[in-house]
Amino acid sequence: MNGWEELVAQLTDRLRVDPELRMDVAQELRAHLEDSAAEFRQAGQSDEEASASAARALGDPQELSEQLWQANRRRIRIRGVCRWAAQVALLPAAILVIAALVLGARGGYSLGLDPHGRFSWPSDLSEEQRFVLQGDPAASTPLERARSITDRWPDNPVYYGNYVAQALASGDFYDSQRHIRPQRLGEMMALLDKGERIDPKNAVYNFQKASWLIQASSTISEDTSRPWTQTAPQCQGCARHYWKIEIRDREQFQRGLAELGRGLPKPEWTCHTVDMMQARLDLLPQPRRLNDWLRRVVLQVSVLLPSTSDSRVLARSLSAYAIQLAEAGRAAEAVDMARSAAQMDAKVGGRAQSLIEVLTAEFAYLEVLAHAEQVHKQLGQAEEARKARSAFEEELAFYDGLSKGPRPSQRDVPHAGMFWMALAPGLPGYQIDFEPVRSAEQFVAAEVALFALLWCLVINALLLGLLSLLSLIRRRGADRSMLLFVGWRRLGSICLLAIVLPLAGYAFYAHVLTAADRAYGLNYTAGKTLLEYAVLIGGIFFLLVRLSCSAIRRRAEEIGLAVPPRLRLRDRRWIVALGALIALAAVVYLAGWRLGPFKPPREGPHATHGIGSLPGLALAGLVVLYLLICEVREYAGPLFRKPFAAFRRTLYRSLVPIFAASVIVVGAACGWGLAWGERSAMRRVKGMADINIVNEVERSNYRLLRDRLAARHEVMMSQGR
Amino acid sequence: MDFSQDLIRGSVVPIVLALLRNRPMYGYEMVKLVNARTKGRLEWKEGTLYPTLHRLQSLGLVSARWADAPADEAPGRKRKYYSITRKGRTELARRTQEWSQFSLSVNALLLGGRL
Incomplete structure (x- = not known):
C-alpha cells in the first residue's frame, strides 16, 4: 500500500452512488499516482517522498473531489436509468418476446377445446358464423346442436340434411341389433317428408324412406342353398350367397317401393354432410401457421360420415325381391326391380362426395349385378344372364385395376414429412405435393x-x-x-x-x-x-x-x-x-x-x-x-x-x-x-399440397369409379325416359 | 512567466482534444506532454485533467478504454486510454477556429495590429 487508498477513497467518495464508476475512477487515479510516483523515484526521491509528492501533484483533494462529482453527475444519472432498465425491464421484456413468439406460433385459430369439448374458434368470426360452426352453445348433444342450426335457418337444405344425417347417426331409431324401432318409424317418416319438401330434387329422402319402410315390413337373409362365385383373384373361394326376402307387410312394402319409384327420376342425391363440412371450412380464415392448418385437418377428420347401411340393405332387399318375382314368373316386374336396384346404386355412387359412399355403392352395385344374372337365369334368359355376368366381371376387374394403383405412403416416404407420412390417405393414385407442408414443418422445427x-x-x-x-x-x-x-x-x-x-x-x-x-x-x-x-x-x-x-x-x-x-x-x-x-x-x-x-x-x-x-x-x-x-x-x-x-x-x-x-x-x-x-x-399449401378429406374421392383413383357409376346412371336414366 | 488561472482553465478543452488528435493517450501522459511542450509554463494541476476528461467523455467528445501498459514501461499494469471521437474532432476544429479569431482580435487591440 502506498497510502493512497485513503486519498483515492476521499476523492471518489461523492461517486459512491455508482459503485462501478467509482471503482473505475479510483483505478484511474491509482494508475496516475503510480506513474507519477515512479517518476519522482527516478528523480532520486525515496518511496515515501515519491508517494507524498505524487499525491501533492494531484492537487487539492477537496477541490478535485468536487470537480470529479460535477464532471460525472450527468453520466451517473444516465447510467442509473440504464441500470434500472437493465435490471427491471430487460428480463420481463425477454419473457414478453417469448410469449409473443409462442402466441404467434399458435396461429389465428385458438388452441384446444372449450369446456364442452368443442372446438374454440377464431375470435373475429361473427355470431352467425359461430352458430353455423358449433350450433347453439347451450345445446348439449351433437344432434341438438345440428337441430338448433336448422331451426334458425329452416329453409336451408344443407343444414337440414346435416340434421337428418346426425339423427340417423345418433342411433335413437334403432334397437341394439340395429333393427328399426317400429314405434319411431312415423317420427322418422315425418322427418324425411320435411326434408323432401325442403329439398325436392334430392332423392336421398325417398331412398331413406324406401329403405326404412321395406326394412320394417320384411326380413332379408342369405340363402345358403344358393351360392354364387366370383372370378376375381382375391375373391376366389369366397363363399357368397344370394339374398332371399320374406315380406311380412305387403302394403307397407309397396309404400317403400313407391318411395323408391319417386326417388329414381330425381336428378340429385346427397346427404349434405360433406356440404356442411365444406360450408364450415369456408367460414374459417385462411390458415397462416401450420397449427391453423392442422386445426382445419382435425375439423375435416371430424366430418360426419353418412350412414350407408340403409342404402346397402335397400339394394339387397330389392335384389332379393327381384329373384322372388322371377321365381314367381313375373318376368317384367323382376327385370324392372333388378334394374331399379342397379339404378339406385349407380345414382348414389355417381353422386357420392365421400369415399365410403362410393365404395358402398360400388359393392352394392356388384351384388345387384350378381343377382341380376340369377334373375335372368330363373326366367330362362340365357343371353341376358350371360350379359349380366359379363357386366359383373367387367365391373369387378375395373375396381381391381383402380385398387392396384400406387399409394402415396409407399411412393416417397423420405420426402413426405411427419404429417404426410402419418396422415396421407392410403388411396390408390392419390396425388400429393409434399413440399409446402414439409417446408412448414421444418420451419416449425427451427422455431x-x-x-x-x-x-x-x-x-x-x-x-x-x-x-x-x-x-x-x-x-x-x-x-x-x-x-x-x-x-x-x-x-x-x-x-x-x-x-x-x-x-x-x-x-x-x-x-x-x-x-x-x-x-x-x-x-x-x-x-x-x-x-x-x-x-x-x-x-x-x-x-x-x-x-x-x-x-x-x-x-x-x-x-x-x-x-x-x-x-x-x-x-x-x-x-x-x-x-x-x-x-x-x-x-x-x-x-x-x-x-x-x-x-x-x-x-x-x-x-x-x-x-x-x-x-x-x-x-x-x-x-x-x-x-x-x-x-x-x-x-x-x-x-x-x-x-x-x-x-x-x-x-x-x-x-x-x-x-x-x-x-x-x-x-x-x-x-x-x-x-x-x-x-x-x-x-x-393449396391444391395438391393441401389435404381434402371431405373430397378425397376427387384426389384418388376412385373418382374414376364415381364417374363410371355416374355414366352408368345416365345411361339407365336415358333408357328409362 | 505564469499564466492566469482563467486563461489556463479556458484552454484545457481544446488542448486535450488537440493532444488526442493523433493517437490515444492516458491521463498522466497528457499532463507530462503539456508540461514538457510548454516548459512548465501552463502549470497544469495534474488532478484537474481528469474531471475535464470525464466531462468530455460524458459529452461524447472522447471515448475511453482500458488496455495493458507497455511491458517495458509498467509491466502487468492497466491504463485508461482516451481517444478523440468524430464529434470531438468537429468540436476541436470549431474551437481552433474560434481561438484563431479570438487571438487575432485580442492581438489587434493589445498590440495595435489590424482587425
Missing part, C-alpha cells in the same frame, strides 16, 4: 429449437437473477454485488461471435451447401436435424455464456475487483479432449449421412419410424450433456473460493441483462424470420 435456446437463456437469467436478489437482500454496503456494464464494443463482439456468426454459418451450411437436406422430410432426417440444432443452439448458448463471462471478468479486472486466475489449457485438457471427440463424432456422422453410409434406409420400418436416426439422436443428447457440464464448470470452479466471492456475485448479477438482451435480439430477429418462412410455406 422449436429457437424456443429451446430462448428458454435456456431465460431460465439461466431467472436463476441468476434470483441468486443476485437473495445476495442483495442479505448484504449491505460495499459488500453488495455490482451490475457491471461491459461496454458496447464488447457487447457487439459477443453478439457477433456468439449469435451472428453461428447463425450465418448454419445458413451457409443449410442453404449454400444444402447440407441440411431440406428436400427430405423430418420423418427421415429427424436424428440429423436434431443433432444439427443441438450443435447450433448448444453452440450459441455455450459461446454466449463463455464470452459474456469473459467480458465481465475483463471489466472486473479493469475496475480492480479480485478475479480468479484464468484456466490454462493444461487445466482443462480433459474437457477440451472430450469436446473434440464429440465434435469429431458429430462431423463424421453428418458427413456420413450426407455421403451415404449413415443415411437411414429409404424404405421399410426404419425409414418410416425414424429408427435409422438413432445415432443422430444419441449424439444430440451427448452434445447437450457436454455443454451442460461446460456451463456448470463456467459458473462454478474457482469462483467459489472466498477471495472471489464479490466477483462471483457481480458476475451472476451482470449476466442477467446480457442473457435477457440476447433473448430479445435473437427472439425478435430469428423468431420473426422463421415465422415469415412458415407463413410463406403455408401460403403454398
Whole structure:
C-alpha cells in the first residue's frame, strides 16, 4: 500500500452512488499516482517522498473531489436509468418476446377445446358464423346442436340434411341389433317428408324412406342353398350367397317401393354432410401457421360420415325381391326391380362426395349385378344372364385395376414429412405435393429449437437473477454485488461471435451447401436435424455464456475487483479432449449421412419410424450433456473460493441483462424470420399440397369409379325416359 | 512567466482534444506532454485533467478504454486510454477556429495590429 487508498477513497467518495464508476475512477487515479510516483523515484526521491509528492501533484483533494462529482453527475444519472432498465425491464421484456413468439406460433385459430369439448374458434368470426360452426352453445348433444342450426335457418337444405344425417347417426331409431324401432318409424317418416319438401330434387329422402319402410315390413337373409362365385383373384373361394326376402307387410312394402319409384327420376342425391363440412371450412380464415392448418385437418377428420347401411340393405332387399318375382314368373316386374336396384346404386355412387359412399355403392352395385344374372337365369334368359355376368366381371376387374394403383405412403416416404407420412390417405393414385407442408414443418422445427435456446437463456437469467436478489437482500454496503456494464464494443463482439456468426454459418451450411437436406422430410432426417440444432443452439448458448463471462471478468479486472486466475489449457485438457471427440463424432456422422453410409434406409420400418436416426439422436443428447457440464464448470470452479466471492456475485448479477438482451435480439430477429418462412410455406399449401378429406374421392383413383357409376346412371336414366 | 488561472482553465478543452488528435493517450501522459511542450509554463494541476476528461467523455467528445501498459514501461499494469471521437474532432476544429479569431482580435487591440 502506498497510502493512497485513503486519498483515492476521499476523492471518489461523492461517486459512491455508482459503485462501478467509482471503482473505475479510483483505478484511474491509482494508475496516475503510480506513474507519477515512479517518476519522482527516478528523480532520486525515496518511496515515501515519491508517494507524498505524487499525491501533492494531484492537487487539492477537496477541490478535485468536487470537480470529479460535477464532471460525472450527468453520466451517473444516465447510467442509473440504464441500470434500472437493465435490471427491471430487460428480463420481463425477454419473457414478453417469448410469449409473443409462442402466441404467434399458435396461429389465428385458438388452441384446444372449450369446456364442452368443442372446438374454440377464431375470435373475429361473427355470431352467425359461430352458430353455423358449433350450433347453439347451450345445446348439449351433437344432434341438438345440428337441430338448433336448422331451426334458425329452416329453409336451408344443407343444414337440414346435416340434421337428418346426425339423427340417423345418433342411433335413437334403432334397437341394439340395429333393427328399426317400429314405434319411431312415423317420427322418422315425418322427418324425411320435411326434408323432401325442403329439398325436392334430392332423392336421398325417398331412398331413406324406401329403405326404412321395406326394412320394417320384411326380413332379408342369405340363402345358403344358393351360392354364387366370383372370378376375381382375391375373391376366389369366397363363399357368397344370394339374398332371399320374406315380406311380412305387403302394403307397407309397396309404400317403400313407391318411395323408391319417386326417388329414381330425381336428378340429385346427397346427404349434405360433406356440404356442411365444406360450408364450415369456408367460414374459417385462411390458415397462416401450420397449427391453423392442422386445426382445419382435425375439423375435416371430424366430418360426419353418412350412414350407408340403409342404402346397402335397400339394394339387397330389392335384389332379393327381384329373384322372388322371377321365381314367381313375373318376368317384367323382376327385370324392372333388378334394374331399379342397379339404378339406385349407380345414382348414389355417381353422386357420392365421400369415399365410403362410393365404395358402398360400388359393392352394392356388384351384388345387384350378381343377382341380376340369377334373375335372368330363373326366367330362362340365357343371353341376358350371360350379359349380366359379363357386366359383373367387367365391373369387378375395373375396381381391381383402380385398387392396384400406387399409394402415396409407399411412393416417397423420405420426402413426405411427419404429417404426410402419418396422415396421407392410403388411396390408390392419390396425388400429393409434399413440399409446402414439409417446408412448414421444418420451419416449425427451427422455431422449436429457437424456443429451446430462448428458454435456456431465460431460465439461466431467472436463476441468476434470483441468486443476485437473495445476495442483495442479505448484504449491505460495499459488500453488495455490482451490475457491471461491459461496454458496447464488447457487447457487439459477443453478439457477433456468439449469435451472428453461428447463425450465418448454419445458413451457409443449410442453404449454400444444402447440407441440411431440406428436400427430405423430418420423418427421415429427424436424428440429423436434431443433432444439427443441438450443435447450433448448444453452440450459441455455450459461446454466449463463455464470452459474456469473459467480458465481465475483463471489466472486473479493469475496475480492480479480485478475479480468479484464468484456466490454462493444461487445466482443462480433459474437457477440451472430450469436446473434440464429440465434435469429431458429430462431423463424421453428418458427413456420413450426407455421403451415404449413415443415411437411414429409404424404405421399410426404419425409414418410416425414424429408427435409422438413432445415432443422430444419441449424439444430440451427448452434445447437450457436454455443454451442460461446460456451463456448470463456467459458473462454478474457482469462483467459489472466498477471495472471489464479490466477483462471483457481480458476475451472476451482470449476466442477467446480457442473457435477457440476447433473448430479445435473437427472439425478435430469428423468431420473426422463421415465422415469415412458415407463413410463406403455408401460403403454398393449396391444391395438391393441401389435404381434402371431405373430397378425397376427387384426389384418388376412385373418382374414376364415381364417374363410371355416374355414366352408368345416365345411361339407365336415358333408357328409362 | 505564469499564466492566469482563467486563461489556463479556458484552454484545457481544446488542448486535450488537440493532444488526442493523433493517437490515444492516458491521463498522466497528457499532463507530462503539456508540461514538457510548454516548459512548465501552463502549470497544469495534474488532478484537474481528469474531471475535464470525464466531462468530455460524458459529452461524447472522447471515448475511453482500458488496455495493458507497455511491458517495458509498467509491466502487468492497466491504463485508461482516451481517444478523440468524430464529434470531438468537429468540436476541436470549431474551437481552433474560434481561438484563431479570438487571438487575432485580442492581438489587434493589445498590440495595435489590424482587425
